[in-house]
Amino acid sequence: MPTLGSLPSEKPRLELTFAANGSRHAQAAEITAVVTVTPEQLLEDGVPSALPDGSLVLITGTSPFRLRGRITTVLELLLQRMSRDGSTALAVSAAPGARQPFPAAIADRAARLGIALLITSAPTESWEGVQEEIQQSRLMFAERCAAQLSSLVQELPAQLADAQAMQRIADWLARVLACQVLVSEPERVLAASPATDAEQLAQAIIRQSVDGILPETLSGPHTQLISLAPASADTVLAVARKTPFDEADLRLLRHAAKLLGLVDQAHREYRAASYASHAARSAAFELLLDGEVAKARRVMANLAPGLLEPETARVFVVETQQARRDLAARRCSTSVGQQALVVPDPRDERRTLIVHPVRSDDDTGADVSAELTRLVGALGPPSLLGGSGVYSMALLADALNEAITAQKFAALQPSSVALSVHGSDLVSLLPQAEAQHWARRLLHPLMHDETQWESMRETLPAALAYPYTVAARRLRLHRNTVMRRASRAAELMRMDFASISDRIAVALAMELVTQPEASVSPRPTGSEPPSLALLLAAPQVNAWAQTLLRPVQADRRDLLSTALAWLTFDTHVEPAARALDLSEATVRSHLRALEGHMQRDLATLAGVRDLQFSLHVVTGQPDLRSDRPGLSVVAR
Template sequence: MPTLGSLSTDKPELELTFAASGSRRAQAREINGVVTVTPEQLLEGGVPSVLPDGSLVLITGTSPFRLRGRITPVIELLLQRMSREGGAGLAVRVAPGARHPFPPDIVDRAARLGIALLTTAAPAEFWESMHEEIQQSRLMFAERRAAQLSSLVQELPAQLADARAMQRIADWLAPALDCQVLVSEPERVLAASPATAAEQLAQAIIRQSVDGILPETLSGPHTQLISLAPTSAADTVLAVARRTPFDEADLRLLRHAAKLLGLVDQAHREYRAASDASHAARSAAFELLLDGEVEKARRVMANLAPGLLETETARVFVVETQQARRDLAARRCSAAVGQQVLVVPDPRNNRRILIVHPIRSDEDTGAEVSVELTRLVAALGPPSLLGGSGVYSMTLLADALHEAITAQKFAAFQPDSVVLSVHGSDLVSLLSQAEAQNWARCLLHPLMRDETQWESMRETLPAALAYPYTVAARRLRLHRNTVMRRASRAAEVLRMDFGSISDRIAVALAMELVTQREISASPRLTGSEPPSLARLLDTPQVHAWAQAMVRPVQADRRDLQSTALAWLTFDTHVVPAARALGLSEVTVRSHLRAVEDHMQRDLATLAGVRDLQFSLHVVTGQPDLRSDQQGLSVVAS
C-alpha cells in the first residue's frame, strides 16, 4: 500500500507536500483510499459519516479557509473524526506555488491529534484516478495475502506431531518474505531456511539470550524475534532477517506464521510428553513380563492398549539396526504393527528394538507380524537384522527373548538377514563355509577321485543315507539292489559303517555341503590336516544354536536328555536303548516325541537326528563323533 511519504515521492504529478515537516510516523501512514469533499459540502452536510481507516481526506474547490469564521469548527470536528477512525491525513487543494493555507490553530489541533496536514496542486480528477488505483492495488494485495495465508495453512501437517512440520513452514516463509528463517530453542535448532540461516541469525539469538529479553519489535537492522509461546514461558523463538525493512503487511504475515509454528511447537511438546510417558509405561510392562509378573504388566498396559496382553502365549522378536536409525526403525515398526504388538527400544542395547507379539489362538502363528517385520528389515537394509522366538507362555518371555536374540545373531549368516526362530534356523548356514567345504572334500575325497563313480554316488548316496533302501530306490527310480550296491561301495571306499548313525550323519552332511552348498572358490585339498567335525562345530554361533535347541529338553522334568543320548548311542534303536535305561519301550518313544516337540525337529528324518546329535554333542560332549578319527585315517592313507 502507498504511504503519505511514498505517495509524495512516487507520484510527483500530484504535487503533494506536507504543510509542516512530516514526521517519520506520519510519512509511514498507509493510504487505503481518497475521500474528496468541498468546503460547501462540509458547511452544508457536516463531517462525512463514514471515513474508512487509512483515508486521505482531500478538500477541493475554493480554499476552505477563506471562509475562516464558518469553516474552522467543521475542520476541527473533521480532524477529531479522522483521529478516532484512523485517518491517514488531511490535504487541501491550493494554487501552484501557493503557501499552505492552514491557520495556526488548525496546525496545532492536527499535531495534537496526530493527523498530517498536506497540500496539493493537482486537479481533482488526478485524485479520483489515484483513488481507483489505490483500490485496485488493495484488491490485488488482498488476493495475494489470501493466497499466502491459504498456502501457509496448507503447510500445516495432517498430524501436528509431524517432525518435519516446522521445517516445511520455515521453507515456505523464507521465499514468501524473502528472508532468512530460524526456529530454535536455547540448545538446538528446530528449523532453518536456508540451512545457513542459523549462522546469519546467531547474533540476534545471542543478544536475546544475553539480555534476557525477547522483544517482538526490531532487535537489530531488519531482524524480527518472536516468541512462539510467550504465555506458557516456552523458550522456542522464531527469528527472521532480511536486507529490506518489514512493512506492516509483512509483520502481519509473520505473526500468522508464528502462530502456526507455535501450535506445532506446542503439539511437539505435548507429543513428546505423552510419548515419554507411553514409552516409560511400555518399558515397565516389558520388564515386568521378563520378570514373570504378567498381571502387573497387564495392569500397566490396561489404559494404553486395552486387551493387548490378555493372552496366555506370545512370540518375541528382536530387530537390530544402526544406533542412529533405531528411533526411526521403532517408529516404522509401531506404524506397521503397533496395534498388535508391544514395541520397546532395548534399554540395554542402543541398537536393538524388542517386540512382544501376543498369540491369540492355537492357529495364530504371528505370520502377519513376522512378514511386516521382515519387510521393515529389508527396507532398512544392511546391517539390520531380525530374530524371532517360538511361541512361549507369557510367564516364560525371558526365555523367548533369549531365543530371539540368539536367532538375531544367526540372521547375520542369512541372505535376507532374518531368522524367525532358532528352531527354524539352518545349522549348515552357521558353519564356517570355507572350513566346512574343506572338511567335506577331505571326507569324500576317496569317492571323488573317480569321476564316473562320483557321478553315480552324487545321485544316489544322499537318498540312500536318509531313507531305507526300498524308499530311496522308489524316489530315485532305481532298483533296490542298485541303491544297496552303491551304498555298500561308498561305505567300503570311505571306510564307514552306514549302520552307525554317526557315520551316516557325517557323510550326509558332507554330501550336502559339496553338492548343494558349494562356494564360488572351493578350497583345494592340501597336505595340511583337515578340520575335524568337532572343530567345525566349535564356534560361538553353533554353541548358541545348540544351547537354544537343548535348553527346553533339559528343562523338562523328565530326563529326556538321557533318553536321547541312549537312543543315539544305540544308533536310533528303541529296544536296546530302553533296556539300557531300564525303561519301557513306550516310555522311550514318549520321551522321543517330547524331544521332537521341544526341538521342533522330526526324528524320523536324518536331518532331524543330525540336529539332535550335533546339539547334544556341543552342549554335553556326547555322543562321540566317531567319524572324526575315521575321516582323518582315510585322508592319511
C-alpha cells in the same frame, strides 16, 4: 497496499506533500479509499455522516482557507468525524509553492486527533481513477496475503512427530520475506534459515537475554524479535533483512510466530507423551522378562488395551548401527506397533526388541515376521533380524535369549534374517571353508571317478534318509539299484550305513558339497582336514545347540538320557527301553516330547542329525563314529 508515505512516490501526478503531522507512524498508515468533497458541499450539506476506515479525505476546488468563521467550524467537525471513523489524512488543493494553507487552529486540532494534513497542487482531474486503483491494489494485496497464509498453513506438519516442520516454516519465511530467520530458545537453536546465524539476530537475542526485555524492534529498524508466547514462552522468532518491514510483513511474521509456537508446543507435548509411552512400554517389557505378566498387562492396559492378553508370544530382535537404532525403532513401531510391543533395548544401543503376542495356535506371527523382514531389508546392511519360537508369556526371558542367538546367526545368512534358532539351518552355521575340506575328504572315494560320482550324487541322499524301498520310489529306480549303490558307497568309504552316526555324517557331507553355493577351494598343501567334532565346536554351533536343548533340559523328565540311549542303539526303541529300564511306551513318549521341545521331526534323518549334534555339543555324547580312525565299519 498504498500508505500515506508511499502514495506520493507511487503516484507522482498527485503532487502530494505533507503540510503537518508527517511522522513515521502517520506515513505508515494505510489508505483504503479516497473521499472527495468540495468546500461548497461542506458548507451547504455539512460533514458526511460516515467515512470509510482508513480513508483520505480530499477537499477540491479553490482553497477555502481565505474564509473565516463558518468554514473553520466545519473543518473542525470534519476532523472529529474523521477521527471517529478512522480516517487517515485530510488533503486540500493549493497552488504550487503556496504556503501552509491550514489555519493554526486546524493544524493543532489535526495533530491532537492524529490525522495527517497534506497539500496537492495537481488539478482535480489527476485524482480521477485513484479510488479504483486503490481498490484494485487492496484486492491484489488481499489475494497475496491469502496466498501467503495458505502457503504458510501448508507448512504445518501432518504429524506431531515431524521434526522438520519448524525448519520448513523458517525456510518459507526466509524465502517469502527475503530475510534471515532464527528460531531459538535460551539453550539451543531450533531452526535457522540460512543455516548460518545472522549477526544481527545473535545481537538481538543477546540483548533480550541480558536486558530481560522483549521489544518488538531491536538493534535497528530492520530486525524483529517476536516471542512465541503464550504457546512457548521461552522460544523466540528473530528475523532481519536490509530493507524495512512494512505492516503486512509484520502481520505475516506474527501469524508465522503463532504457527511456530503451536508447532513448538506440539513438539513438546509429543515428546512428553512419547517419553511417557516409551517409559511405560519399557517398564512392561522388563516386567515380562521378570515373569510378572499380570503387572505388565496392567501397565499396558490404557496404552494398548488387550495387547498382552494372549498367553504366548514370540520375541524378535532388530540390530542395526547405533546411529540408526532410533530410526529402526520408529519404523518397527510404525510397521507393527499395533500388533506388538516395540522398545529400544536398554542394554544394547544397537538393538530394538519386539514382543509379538500370539493369539491362537494357528497364529505363528507370520505377518509380523514378514513385515520385520521387509523392514530390515529396507534398512540395508549391517541390519540383522533374529526371532524366537512361540513361548509362554511367563518365559519371555528365554524367548529373548533365543531371539538374540538367532540374530547372531542372521549375520551368517544371505538375507540377514534368522527367525528362530530352531529354524536355523545347521549347515549354514558351520565354518564353510573347513566344512568343505572335511566333506570332500570324507567323500573322496566317491568323487574321484566322475561317472561314479554322478550316480552317487543322485542316489545317496535319498538312500541315507529313507528305507531303500521308499528311496527307490522317490528316485524312480529299482530297489536293488538303490541298495547296490548304497552298499558300494559304504564299502568305498569304509562306513556302516546301519549306523545312524555314519549315515548322518555322510548325509551332511553330501549336503555340503552339493549345495549350490558350495565352492571348490583347493586344499592347503600338507594340511589335514578338520574333524567333525572340531566343526561342531564353532561358537555359533554351540549357541545353536544350547538354545535347541534348553527347553529339553527344563523338562522334569530325563529326556537327554532317553535321547542318548535311542541314538546309541541306532534309533531302535526296544533296546533303548531295555537299557533304560523303561517301557517302550515311555521311551516313545519321551521322543515325542523331544520333538515338541526341539521342533524337530525325529522320523527324518535331518531331525535325528540335529538331535545327535546338539546332544554331542552340549554333553560330549554320543561319540561321532565317523571321526574314529580305523573304525569306519563297526560290527554289532
